[in-house]
Amino acid sequence: MTSNFSRRTLLRASALTVLGGSLSTLEPSSLRAETDQPVDADLLLQGGTLYDGSGSEGLVGDVAIAGERIVAVGRFETGRVGRTIDCRGLIVAPGFIDLHSHSDHQILKPELRGNPCRLMDGCTTVVTGNCGVGQLDVAKFHAQLDENGAGTNIVHLMPHGRVRGAVMGTVDRRPTPDELDRMRRMIDEGMQAGAWGMSTGLIYLPGVYADTDELVELTKVVARHGGIYASHIRGEEDQLLTAVAEAIEIGRRAGAPVHISHFKANGLPNWGKIRDAAALIEKARADGQKVTADQYPYDACSTWILPILLPVDETPGGYENLLERMKADPELDQTVRNVIRRQLGRTRNVLIAQCEIETYRNRMIADIASAENRDQVEVVIDLIAAGKTRGINFSMSEDDVRYGMSLPWVGMGSDGEGVLAAPNGQGHPRAMGTFARKIGRYAIEERVISLAHAIRSASGLAADIMGLDDRGYLRPGYLADITVFDPATYRDQATYDNPLVYSTGVRHVLLAGNLALAEGTLNERLFGRALLRPTKRMGGGQ
Known part of the structure; x- marks a missing residue:
């Protein structure tokens, strides 16, 4: 050598x-x-x-x-x-690392385990278990991945929401000492099985009911194993600054690196607040704390319709039997409608990405209401009643998106599931085009950031954050996870109207020296595997 x-x-x-x-x-x-x-x-x-x-x-x-x-x-x-x-x-770069993926379940399905949407976007490794959800049995998950193969490498986080749900259900209270010990043991087992940290989803059930002290105690277990605390923080709207401060406090008290998921300021009244949140992070970093974030390069977010338009912490009694309780309680009914109306006023619009009402799919809530001559709130209540509704919320500022990607401690995360290309599909384009969009559009075409900066955010920085010591760089001795792309054609093709379209321009993708994609064509063989966290290796670099 x-x-x-x-x-x-x-x-x-x-x-x-x-x-x-x-x-x-x-x-x-x-x-x-x-x-x-x-x-x-x-x-x-x-x-x-x-x-x-x-x-x-x-x-x-x-x-x-x-x-x-x-x-x-x-x-x-x-x-x-x-x-x-x-x-x-062509550009030769380290294989890209998706710091925030939700492909936990798809990666185990025969038709999706190849993870083509990530390979075609240039990724060689994805981080799963984010937002407090995902696979709970880490050892079993790793064994399934290695037995059946995967298109990309997988780095897994322990999902706090699944842990809390297994021990406490969805109750709104602090854990008893015994319950806290049980959660500690579950997280310890997951870390021993090779998890790289713990994630939280503090706007979702049941994570929303966890207080700061609970999270500190559980993160201490993660810290003993050298893992990171990755958080979908408690609020990205009016609560953004207090939520960022809480994440920083949890890491400081527990002794673990902090990673903030899909960093943004959500809601029209909060545009520009991302700079204040960044100042909090940079102050913590200046004080010696390891704090980083990831971002997807879009001005719309996506999740279930309830967290978008009816936050659970503003819903008396939570979501259980909500519509029945609203019918029986006029005061509750009015409270819920007021919250929905306020949330609708804080976004440009909400696109229905997934819904049981077929005629509502891929349509804006405002357009549905206008066509039916109805109040938007009534449309939302119908969507809640139908269940399984996901929305795309156009609530973010393009200026904020551009500012976020310029920060040297912000990596890249698609926040997407594993999907296949399909005409007239449903979903958010980030699942297909995150990396090509940031590198191809924002760096190469518009020069919002330099190409070197964009590639670092997708590779070396991401590896440093997770503690992947032999990936993320083109260096002798490192594993040959490599992406080769054509700078003239590397672009995202997925749109909000047609979200399930692969990116173009990636010519070759190597995983540990194996060509997973050659001349733009996917290999039928699967070279990805579960990556286990080595003992006491601390992530959270940079």
Whole structure:
């Protein structure tokens, strides 16, 4: 194996320049490896512009791979080479890491375990168990993944909501000492089985009923194993600042790195507040605390219709038998309607992404109400009665989205499930296009951020956050999880009108040296596996 190279040996020049919205090579500098010996390789990625995941600008060079690992990066003499892939004009980057995925259940299904929506977007690893939901039995989940295979690697978090629900159900109270001990033991077992931390969903049942002290005590268990605390915080609207402060407090008191999921300021009155939330995080970071976040590059969020338009903490008695109780209690009925009306006034509109009422699918609530000459609140109550309704909430500011992606501690998370391409499908386009959208649109086309910054947020930063010590960078000795894409065509194609369309422009994706995608075509073999957290390895870097 060649020795590590130093960037001090590199010639300084820009590898790529933006002309008319596309990338062109202009006398790119070369990346010279520090070895005089010929390098043998099973696979050579030749002549691409290499972005190594550190945030440094791209430089032309080669990547040599032997077995599962990278053995040389830069310009070097080659010995025996099994196969060469011409990467001239292409970007070669570390495989992208989706810090916030909800593909826990889909990744086990025969038709979805290949995770094509992530591979076609350039991802090699996804983090599951987010928002306090997902697979509870970590050992069983890992065994199923390794037995049946997966298209991408999986990094799993212990879901606090599932833990609390298993011990306490959905009751609104503090745990007893015995219940708290049972939750501690469950989390400890999950961490021993290789989970990388614990997630919370503090707007969802039953996580909404957990107080700060409970979360601190459970996060202490995570901290002893070197894991992170990843939180869908208690509020992203009016409560944003107090919710961010609570997450920071939990990490500080428990001694664990904090990671804030899908960082945003939600609701029209809160536009711009993301800067105040970022200031809280940067103050904690300046004080030595490890605090990071992830983001998807869209101005609409998506979840079940109830949390969007009727937060459970503002619903007397919660959601159980709600409609029956409203019929019997005029005061409750009016309270619920007032909350729904207020929430509707805080968004540009809500698109129905999933619904049992077929004629409402893929339509805006306002348009449905107008067409039926009804109050929007009545439409929402019908949707609640129908059940299983998901909405896409156009409640975020584009300026806030652009600001968030510029922050050096914000990685990328799709917040999407595992899905297949389908015409006229339902869902949020983030499940298909998160990485191509940020890198292709915001970095390459619009230059909101640099390409080096965008790639780092998807690779090296994400690996540092999770504590993945041998992924996320193009470095000798690292596992060969690599994405190769065409900067001229790497773009998201999924839209709100047609959300289940794969991204374009990814040419090759390697998992541990294996071509999971070659020349844009998916391999039928599955090379992903469950990644287990090594003992006492602390994540939360950067």
